Amino acid sequence: MALKSYRDDTLICHAGNSPRANHGVINPPVYHASTVLFPTLADLESAERNRYAKTTYGQFGTPTTFAFEEALAALEGQGKAMALPSGLAAITVTLLAFLKAGDHLLVADSAYQPTRIFCGDLLMRLGVETTYYDPCIGAGIGALIRPNTRMVYVESPGSLTFEIQDIPAIAAAAHGAGALVVADSTWATPLFLKSLALGADIVVHAVTKYIAGHSDLMMGAIVAKDEHFHAIKTTGHRLGFAAAPDDCYLALRGLRTLSVRLRRHEENALRLARWLAERPEVERVLHPALPDCPGHDLWRRDFTGATGLFSIVLKPVPQAGLAAMLEGLRLFPMGWSWGGYESLILPEKPAAVRTATRWADTGPLLRIHAGLEDPDDLIADLEAGLARLETAD
Numbered sequence: 001m002a003l004k005s006y007r008d009d010t011l012i013c014h015a016g017n018s019p020r021a022n023h024g025v026i027n028p029p030v031y032h033a034s035t036v037l038f039p040t041l042a043d044l045e046s047a048e049r050n051r052y053a054k055t056t057y058g059q060f061g062t063p064t065t066f067a068f069e070e071a072l073a074a075l076e077g078q079g080k081a082m083a084l085p086s087g088l089a090a091i092t093v094t095l096l097a098f099l100k101a102g103d104h105l106l107v108a109d110s111a112y113q114p115t116r117i118f119c120g121d122l123l124m125r126l127g128v129e130t131t132y133y134d135p136c137i138g139a140g141i142g143a144l145i146r147p148n149t150r151m152v153y154v155e156s157p158g159s160l161t162f163e164i165q166d167i168p169a170i171a172a173a174a175h176g177a178g179a180l181v182v183a184d185s186t187w188a189t190p191l192f193l194k195s196l197a198l199g200a201d202i203v204v205h206a207v208t209k210y211i212a213g214h215s216d217l218m219m220g221a222i223v224a225k226d227e228h229f230h231a232i233k234t235t236g237h238r239l240g241f242a243a244a245p246d247d248c249y250l251a252l253r254g255l256r257t258l259s260v261r262l263r264r265h266e267e268n269a270l271r272l273a274r275w276l277a278e279r280p281e282v283e284r285v286l287h288p289a290l291p292d293c294p295g296h297d298l299w300r301r302d303f304t305g306a307t308g309l310f311s312i313v314l315k316p317v318p319q320a321g322l323a324a325m326l327e328g329l330r331l332f333p334m335g336w337s338w339g340g341y342e343s344l345i346l347p348e349k350p351a352a353v354r355t356a357t358r359w360a361d362t363g364p365l366l367r368i369h370a371g372l373e374d375p376d377d378l379i380a381d382l383e384a385g386l387a388r389l390e391t392a393d
């Protein structure tokens, strides 16, 4: 089906499906495969020359993998996609595909912590130097670019502190100096942010989160502009990564409902964020759609929506009060991996992680994932939780 002319909500319903090739069945079947057979020597030799172009070996993907990849790239609007076994694998493959000893990398100070750990450990051992920068730097990034800067890494918004970054300004400076721009756009998904159209060369998604959407699988994906895709694909395969076909099937099924789920996550998160902003226990709310969030104007310019993850900073409270609040919540269990249908909460300490910018708040940061529950029930649970902050001895 020629899909290029369709809008996103139509694309997510149809991209990647080929019922005629699958006995009329709508969803692509799950192909479990390691060995792929070739009937003739010519076929075998052709597959050897062209091993990534079709189904040649389980590790290089199956028709289920390709269906998911095709759908994701269609939604991103350009480029080609590669599925990987986790979001972190998508990040590390992207970094390893382009960086070599002697290169310099710029990473937003707000980036997902395991990305920083990879840079400070493996990349450092390989001779790549990382400098962290203020996520609100915008065009000022130019001053940090060195002759050996090969890549600028953005995560907009940071998935803990929610600063929105000026991707077009960063891309203009990076490209002017011959550096690539990589964006972790897990929070927005391709539905709410077209990272490649804004100037990123490569976008990574933790499919584990909203795209899969049901808290039951680990997967990542890279979508790269055509000229960068070969480096991504070969690096992923040289490292031996293969996304499991069952997971590709579930991720594609999740993608089909992404649009309706995201709008409900957005609505619920905004209800909670606005309610929390009025509470005396709350110092500030970090939500890109609220006017005082750093980069709010950029969010309005570049994004088409806000998803369900945001943070609040509480006024300083004793640890016992915080424990009483968090442990008594019924609809906000504590857990790391967000993007499922359920609400979550997580206490975090950004000050301990940052190096380029200072985190001045002394009260605890609570990252909240607004799930798909009834928002009145969520508010009642948080209200009772905030009341426990004071009552604990």
Ligand SMILES: Cc1ncc(COP(=O)(O)O)c(C=O)c1O
Pocket: 086, 087, 088, 089, 112, 155, 159, 184, 186, 187, 205, 206, 207, 208, 209, 218, 219, 220, 336, 337, 338
């Ligand atoms: C912004 C962001 N990027 C990447 C990842 C990594 O994804 P995964 O858990 O699938 O490795 C996460 C996970 O929390 C994340 O929050």
